[in-house]
Amino acid sequence: MSVLKPLLIDQLPDTWDLPIGPRFRRKQLSDWVFKKRANSFEAMTNLPEQWRKCLCEKYRIKSIELLRKQGSKDTTRKYLWKLAEGDYVESVLIPASPALYGDKADRFTLCVSSQVGCAYGCKFCASGLEGWKRNLSAGEIVSQIMETEKESAERISNLVFMGMGEPMANFENLMLAIDMINSDWGLNIGARKITISTSGLVPKIRALADQERQIRLAISLHGASDNVRDSIMPINRKYPISKLLEACSYFCSKKKQMITFEYILIKGINDHFDQAALLAKKLKGIRSKINLIPYNKVAGLPWERPEKSHSQEFAHILARGGIKATLRLEKGHDIDAACGQLRLKEIS
Numbered sequence: 088m089s090v091l092k093p094l095l096i097d098q099l100p101d102t103w104d105l106p107i108g109p110r111f112r113r114k115q116l117s118d119w120v121f122k123k124r125a126n127s128f129e130a131m132t133n134l135p136e137q138w139r140k141c142l143c144e145k146y147r148i149k150s151i152e153l154l155r156k157q158g159s160k161d162t163t164r165k166y167l168w169k170l171a172e173g174d175y176v177e178s179v180l181i182p183a184s185p186a187l188y189g190d191k192a193d194r195f196t197l198c199v200s201s202q203v204g205c206a207y208g209c210k211f212c213a214s215g216l217e218g219w220k221r222n223l224s225a226g227e228i229v230s231q232i233m234e235t236e237k238e239s240a241e242r243i244s245n246l247v248f249m250g251m252g253e254p255m256a257n258f259e260n261l262m263l264a265i266d267m268i269n270s271d272w273g274l275n276i277g278a279r280k281i282t283i284s285t286s287g288l289v290p291k292i293r294a295l296a297d298q299e300r301q302i303r304l305a306i307s308l309h310g311a312s313d314n315v316r317d318s319i320m321p322i323n324r325k326y327p328i329s330k331l332l333e334a335c336s337y338f339c340s341k342k343k344q345m346i347t348f349e350y351i352l353i354k355g356i357n358d359h360f361d362q363a364a365l366l367a368k369k370l371k372g373i374r375s376k377i378n379l380i381p382y383n384k385v386a387g388l389p390w391e392r393p394e395k396s397h398s399q400e401f402a403h404i405l406a407r408g409g410i411k412a413t414l415r416l417e418k419g420h421d422i423d424a425a426c427g428q429l430r431l432k433e434i435s
Contacts, residue, residue, distance in 0.1 A: 092144075092145065093147075094146065094148070094224065094226035095120060095142070095146040095147065096121075096148070096150075096226040096230070097226035099263070099267070100272065103116070104145060105138060105141060105142070106137055112134065115131070115133055116131065117273070118272075121272065121273045124233060124236075126148065127148070128148070147171075149230065150170065150226050151176075151227060151230045151231065151234055152168065152169045153166060153167070153169075153238055154175070163180065163181050163182070164179070164180040165177060165178075165179050165180075166180070166235060166238065170223075174203040176203055176223065176231070176251050177200060178197060178198060178231045178250055179197070179250065180195055180198075180239055180241070180243075181195065181196045181197070182194075182241075194245060195239070195241050195242070195244055196243070196244070196246070197231070197243045198247050198250045199228060199232065200223065200231065200250030200251035200252055201222070201254040201257045202220075202221065202251060202257055203219070204219040205218075205219055205252050206218065207320075208321050209320050209322075210318070210320070210388075211319055211351060211353055211382060211388065212385070213386075216385075223252070223257065225261075225263035225267065226264075228264040229267050232246065232274060244276070245276075245280045246268065246281045248281075248284055253285065253286055253288065254285060255285040255292070255295070256288065258294065261283070265281065265302065268281065269281070278301045278302050281300075281302050281303065282302070283295065283302060283303070283304060284304075284305040284307060284349065285304070286320060286322050287306065287323065287331045288326070289330050289333075292334040292338055293337055295338065296338040296342060297341065301342060301344060304335075304344075304346050305349055306347070306349065307320075307349050309351050310323070310362065311357075311362040312365060313327050313328055315362060319356060335373055336372070336373055339373060346375045346376075347378060348370070348376070349378050349380060350377055351382050351383075352381050352401060353392070354382070354390070354392060354393040356390065358393045358397060358398070362401075363401045363408075366408075366410070367404065367408025367410045371408075371409070376410075376411040376412070377410060377412040377413070378412075379398060379405075379412055379413065379414045379415060381414075398414055
């Protein structure tokens with residue numbers, strides 16, 4: 088089918104341009120797309136022939152194609168998708184820890200991409216090495232979930248928008264996708280099972296706080312002082328830490344969940360113990376927890392991770408300052424699927 092035809096799941100059901108008919112037909116169509124995961128309109132046998140013909144003329148269902156699947160020794164799986172326009176993105180399926188011990192995982196988290204590439208230029212991250220190309224549509228976002236479930240034969244229970252791109256820079260399409268993901272007529276994944284990560288787009292953090300859904304928020308912080316954060320995250324020059332934490336306090340005032348602060352520990356850059364003490368001081372009063380992530384090596388970048396004992400002491404300083412901190416185990420490092428390793432790919 089022509090790639091010029093719009094993707095059906097780029098629109099909410101009440102905006103589908105369909106022949107006049109009973110509203111229950113839209114419910115039938117939603118069930119075929121989101122519940123039964125039909126691959127063609129011809130398969131939708133309880134829809135009138137006129138509707139199926141109209142759908143074939145106006146829409147396509149599938150927007151992504153699996154090109155490669157890689158499995159990690161820790162059971163993480165990475166998927167490379169080719170989009171209808173010829174671009175590529177990656178997403179990562181992370182089983183819960185029981186799978187590490189030979190048992191079937193009881194939940195699966197999918198790390199979802201929101202853009203092709205990234206424009207924000209964080210110095211330690213692979214996703215922006217080749218720059219930014221475009222936003223993903225709502226349908227391309229949702230398709231990563233649906234196609235991963237199909238390929239893995241697993242039900243995804245949790246979503247983290249921590250893949251390629253800055254999710255908040257694609258806010259409109261992201262919110263449209265979440266409508267489909269969260270609604271009972273769609274994928275029916277609870278809002279509290281969805282986490283959106285941002286490098287610090289302050290206006291969008293406030294906009295997310297004003298959303299009714301109790302979506303979780305993660306902040307890619309990676310520095311406790313402006314001079315440190317400026318050196319590795321250009322966005323800090325526009326939205327410095329003081330403005331960022333004001334927005335986080337506003338989010339906490341509107342939501343029940345705590346914020347997660349992600350902090351990648353880079354040897355000699357942001358892992359000094361005075362940064363830990365300052366971080367504990369600045370996060371006082373903000374309902375939060377910190378995930379400490381030893382840097383994951385990216386080809387072409389000079390950074391290194393600190394020694395394990397150094398990372399542990401950084402975590403202890405935070406704990407002594409009254410801040411809940413977890414030194415996170417890496418997942419998928421051996422297949423370049425860990426935090427900061429997803430990147431824009433060109434495949435001939």
